[in-house]
Amino acid sequence: MPGKNGFRVCSVIRNDDALKYSLLIAMSGKGFEDTRQAAMEAGADEFMVKPLDFDRLTALLDRFATDSPSKQLSAVTEHTGNPFVRFWGVRGSIPTPGPETVRYGGNTACVEFRGGGEIVVLDAGTGIRPLGNALAAEFAGKSLSLTILLTHSHWDHVQGFPFFQPAYDPSNRIRVLGFEGTRDSLAGIFSAQMESPFFPIGLAQMPSHLSFEELRSMEFSIGKVQVRAAFTNHPGVCVGYRLEVENTSLAYLPDHEPFHRMRNHSVIPDALKDQTKQFALAEDEKVVRFLKNVDTLILDAQFDADEYARHTGWGHSSIDDAVELALRANVRRLVLFHHDPSHDDAKIDQMVQHAQELVAKSGKKLEVEAGREGSSCNLLVTSQLGKDLGTA
Numbered sequence: 488m489p490g491k492n493g494f495r496v497c498s499v500i501r502n503d504d505a506l507k508y509s510l511l512i513a514m515s516g517k518g519f520e521d522t523r524q525a526a527m528e529a530g531a532d533e534f535m536v537k538p539l540d541f542d543r544l545t546a547l548l549d550r551f552a553t554d555s556p557s558k559q560l561s562a563v564t565e566h567t568g569n570p571f572v573r574f575w576g577v578r579g580s581i582p583t584p585g586p587e588t589v590r591y592g593g594n595t596a597c598v599e600f601r602g603g604g605e606i607v608v609l610d611a612g613t614g615i616r617p618l619g620n621a622l623a624a625e626f627a628g629k630s631l632s633l634t635i636l637l638t639h640s641h642w643d644h645v646q647g648f649p650f651f652q653p654a655y656d657p658s659n660r661i662r663v664l665g666f667e668g669t670r671d672s673l674a675g676i677f678s679a680q681m682e683s684p685f686f687p688i689g690l691a692q693m694p695s696h697l698s699f700e701e702l703r704s705m706e707f708s709i710g711k712v713q714v715r716a717a718f719t720n721h722p723g724v725c726v727g728y729r730l731e732v733e734n735t736s737l738a739y740l741p742d743h744e745p746f747h748r749m750r751n752h753s754v755i756p757d758a759l760k761d762q763t764k765q766f767a768l769a770e771d772e773k774v775v776r777f778l779k780n781v782d783t784l785i786l787d788a789q790f791d792a793d794e795y796a797r798h799t800g801w802g803h804s805s806i807d808d809a810v811e812l813a814l815r816a817n818v819r820r821l822v823l824f825h826h827d828p829s830h831d832d833a834k835i836d837q838m839v840q841h842a843q844e845l846v847a848k849s850g851k852k853l854e855v856e857a858g859r860e861g862s863s864c865n866l867l868v869t870s871q872l873g874k875d876l877g878t879a
C-alpha cells in the first residue's frame with residue numbers, strides 16, 4: 488500500500504461496524520517484533536513477514552476457516568436482556584482490603600456495563616481482576632469481545648489490567664479506548680506499567696487480540712451504544728463518559744472536582760478574580776449540560792465537607808457538591824463512587840444518609856446509593872441497587 492499506513496488501515500477496519508469482524512492478516516517487509524506487535528495492536532488477527540509464504544497463508548486461512556475468533560464474536564458475546572451495570576471496584580486512589588471495608592469493597596475503579604449487545608468495561612482498576620475471572624468463567628471455551636473505556640491513566644484506573652484473565656486468551660478481542668495521556672500514548676501507558684521492573688509479563692506478550700485506540704472525537708459509538716465524553720476537572724487528561732442505549736443512559740465521572748471550587752481556592756490576582764470565577768462557573772455549567780437528565784450517574788464523591796476543605800484542588804468532589812451537581816442536572820439515580828481509602832463501611836453509610844438528607848431538603852427527587860463491590864443495577868429499573876452477586 489504505497490503511501491498508506493497499514494496499521495491505520497487495520498485500525499479503521501476494526502472500528503467500522505460493518506467490517507469489524509473481518510479476518511485481517513497484516514503483512515510487512517519488516518520482521519521486527521515491534522512491527523508484529525503494532526499490527527496486532529491495530530487489530531490484525533495474524534502477522535506475516537514478506538515475501539509471501541503461500542503454504543503458511545493457506546495454513547492460516549484453513550485455521551481461521553474452522554476456528555475464527557472473529558466469526559464467533561458476534562454470536563457469543565451478544566448480550567441480550569436489559570442493560571445493566573455491575574460494580575467490581577468502587578474505591579479511589581488505592582485498594583483498601585480489610586474488615587472495615589468488606590461491605591462496600593476495597594478494589595479500585597472498575598464498572599462493567601452491558602447493553603446493546605456490548606460489554607463495556609469502565610476503567611481497569613484492581614476491580615478488573617475479579618471481573619476478568621467472572622468473564623473467563625462465563626465465556627469458557629468461547630471467544631469474548633469487549634471494550635475497555637478508560638477515563639484516565641492514574642493507577643487506580645489502570646493497575647488491574649495486567650491481572651485481567653481474558654487478555655491471556657488468544658481467542659479474545661479486547662479494545663482499549665481512551666484519550667492520549669499528557670506524556671505518553673495510551674498503549675505506552677499500559678505497556679509502561681508492565682515493564683520488567685514492575686511486572687514479569689510484558690504487554691506485547693499478552694496473547695489476546697489487544698488494540699489500543701486513542702480517541703480523537705468526543706462522540707463515538709461502540710456498536711449500538713452511543714458514547715459521549717467530556718473533560719473533567721482532575722489532574723492530567725481525564726474524561727467522563729455518557730453512554731446511551733435502549734432508552735436508558737448512564738454517566739460515569741469517577742474523578743471530578745467542581746471547577747468553581749478549585750478556582751476560588753487558587754491564588755488569583757484580584758484583577759482576574761471575577762473573570763476567573765465566571766470562566767469556572769461556565770465550565771461547571773458545561774458539566775451540568777453533559778449530565779442533563781441522565782438516568783444513572785456514577786460520580787466522584789470522595790470527601791465529606793470537612794475533608795474537602797483540606798483537600799481542595801486535589802481533583803475530587805465533596806459529597807455535598809456531588810449531590811448538588813446531580814440535582815442541577817436532573818439525574819434520576821446517583822451512585823456515589825471513588826470512596827476515599829480512609830473511609831470504612833460505617834463512614835460510607837453516613838455519607839449516603841447525609842446525601843439523602845440533602846436531597847430531601849431540596850424537595851426534588853433523586854435516588855442516592857453508594858457504589859458497592861459485587862452489586863449490580865438494572866439500568867431500566869429505578870429500584871435500589873440490585874441483588875448481591877456474591878462476588879465481592
Ligand SMILES: [Zn+2]
Nearest residue numbers: 579580643742
Ligand atoms: Zn481515581
Ligand SMILES: [Zn+2]
Nearest residue numbers: 639641721742
Ligand atoms: Zn485520578
